[in-house]
Amino acid sequence: MIRVVIADDHPVVRAGVRALLDAEADIEVAGEAATPDEAVALSERLAPELVLMDLQFGDRAAGAEATRRVRALAAPPYVLVLTNYDTDGDILGAVEAGASGYLLKDAPPHELLAGVRAAAAGQSALAPAIAGRLLARMREPRVTLSAREIEVLHLVARGASNADVAALLHITDATVKSHLAHVFSKLGVTSRTGAVSAARALGILR
Amino acid sequence: MIRVVIADDHPVVRAGVRALLDAEADIEVAGEAATPDEAVALSERLAPELVLMDLQFGDRAAGAEATRRVRALAAPPYVLVLTNYDTDGDILGAVEAGASGYLLKDAPPHELLAGVRAAAAGQSALAPAIAGRLLARMREPRVTLSAREIEVLHLVARGASNADVAALLHITDATVKSHLAHVFSKLGVTSRTGAVSAARALGILR
DNA sequence: CCTGCTCTCCACCTTTCGGATGATCCGCCG
DNA sequence: CGGCGGATCATCCGAAAGGTGGAGAGCAGG
Numbered sequence: 001m002i003r004v005v006i007a008d009d010h011p012v013v014r015a016g017v018r019a020l021l022d023a024e025a026d027i028e029v030a031g032e033a034a035t036p037d038e039a040v041a042l043s044e045r046l047a048p049e050l051v052l053m054d055l056q057f058g059d060r061a062a063g064a065e066a067t068r069r070v071r072a073l074a075a076p077p078y079v080l081v082l083t084n085y086d087t088d089g090d091i092l093g094a095v096e097a098g099a100s101g102y103l104l105k106d107a108p109p110h111e112l113l114a115g116v117r118a119a120a121a122g123q124s125a126l127a128p129a130i131a132g133r134l135l136a137r138m139r140e141p142r143v144t145l146s147a148r149e150i151e152v153l154h155l156v157a158r159g160a161s162n163a164d165v166a167a168l169l170h171i172t173d174a175t176v177k178s179h180l181a182h183v184f185s186k187l188g189v190t191s192r193t194g195a196v197s198a199a200r201a202l203g204i205l206r
Numbered sequence: 207m208i209r210v211v212i213a214d215d216h217p218v219v220r221a222g223v224r225a226l227l228d229a230e231a232d233i234e235v236a237g238e239a240a241t242p243d244e245a246v247a248l249s250e251r252l253a254p255e256l257v258l259m260d261l262q263f264g265d266r267a268a269g270a271e272a273t274r275r276v277r278a279l280a281a282p283p284y285v286l287v288l289t290n291y292d293t294d295g296d297i298l299g300a301v302e303a304g305a306s307g308y309l310l311k312d313a314p315p316h317e318l319l320a321g322v323r324a325a326a327a328g329q330s331a332l333a334p335a336i337a338g339r340l341l342a343r344m345r346e347p348r349v350t351l352s353a354r355e356i357e358v359l360h361l362v363a364r365g366a367s368n369a370d371v372a373a374l375l376h377i378t379d380a381t382v383k384s385h386l387a388h389v390f391s392k393l394g395v396t397s398r399t400g401a402v403s404a405a406r407a408l409g410i411l412r
Numbered sequence: 413c414c415t416g417c418t419c420t421c422c423a424c425c426t427t428t429c430g431g432a433t434g435a436t437c438c439g440c441c442g
Numbered sequence: 443c444g445g446c447g448g449a450t451c452a453t454c455c456g457a458a459a460g461g462t463g464g465a466g467a468g469c470a471g472g
Contacts, residue, residue: 016222159400194365
């Protein structure tokens with residue numbers, strides 16, 4: 001029997017996952033969490049084999065952090081990320097946080113069930129759509145921005161000037177310009193708005 | 207007995223809504239549609255009282271168009287929009303397309319059920335969060351950009367420089383700056399990236 | 413009619429940004 | 443260890459963007 005905790009802020013989604021899992025003889029839904037904190041608490045108390053974790057809670061991406069905390073428990077359950085969309089960066093973030101797999105909510109039920117069983121067995125469970133995307137990434141000369149560069153770009157996308165960014169990050173504007181120059185070079189653009197647009201298209205920003 | 211068709215591309219969401227509705231004595235799920243076309247076809251064939259319609263299918267917002275087509279049927283069922291997020295513009299688009307209400311997927315189940323019953327009775331069903339947002343819109347002196355201003359802003363959002371925009375629209379860059387200056391003033395920002403960000407938040411751009 | 417409003421267009425001046433170059437410090441890896 | 447990449451900063455300069463002001467066209471309303 002695979003005991004599962006569902007962590008998602010959407011009641012509708014929780015009900016859906018529960019309905020799908022309850023229909024299986026070898027899977028039992030041990031509990032539901034509507035917030036990241038609840039997810040961690042439930043995981044500790046119920047000690048399930050697996051946590052199905054959404055990445056977006058409310059409008060924030062707190063799922064990765066919750067995944068990290070769940071995996072840091074004394075008896076860490078496997079974590080299977082179940083989310084709406086695949087903004088490239090999120091996938092890596094989730095895997096880095098200790099997720100065993102990454103499924104999309106628009107996946108057919110049999111994929112979801114296969115993913116749950118694979119993850120509970122300690123195997124990796126990547127949705128075909130995700131796996132394909134990761135491969136496509138590997139193949140192409142990948143555009144990788146450093147954490148700091150993305151941080152700067154995020155603020156720029158919100159409309160911050162170089163001086164604003166410098167103040168917020170406690171660095172000089174010269175450094176901000178340096179970071180942006182690198183970003184421009186990597187993305188093949190020449191302006192901040194162009195960089196934001198390109199980053200959005202690549203899934204680096206949302 | 208309220209007969210309902212569920213239109214959503216996520217199997218998990220369909221299962222969730224079905225589970226919630228099946229538990230009610232006075233509501234029956236007549237069918238499920240995974241695509242906009244399917245939703246229209248099912249609505250015509252099954253003639254339900256109500257269609258629960260998602261706005262996003264795949265990565266496109268085809269729900270509004272589907273709503274329009276459903277409402278154009280010979281015996282048009284009411285349409286209740288059930289979506290993830292509330293990008294201001296979408297709400298108006300959906301209502302304009304003939305939706306009777308607008309619910310969020312993170313709404314508690316009782317709100318969903320109340321919405322279904324209200325919509326099936328021909329009443330308006332707006333989630334409190336949505337209603338509040340609409341009211342806030344009414345109250346505030348609404349930000350309206352002229353067609354030309356939006357045109358300029360669109361190009362800017364794609365990363366175009368003032369000179370690029372000027373060339374594309376066959377005007378001088380001085381004029382582009384003037385349009386942007388008006389946009390800045392209306393949106394209360396001081397930079398082009400800020401304007402793009404603000405416009406996106408207001409649903410003017412996507 | 414003509415006042416007032418919006419939209420569109422433009423010129424001039426100031427500030428900011430982007431591009432180039434170079435430098436220091438640090439951690440990682442072969 | 444020596445090299446490499448990331449993060450930090452500096453300076454200089456030309457090119458863009460932003461701020462201010464104004465002019466003409468079209469239209470609603472008194």
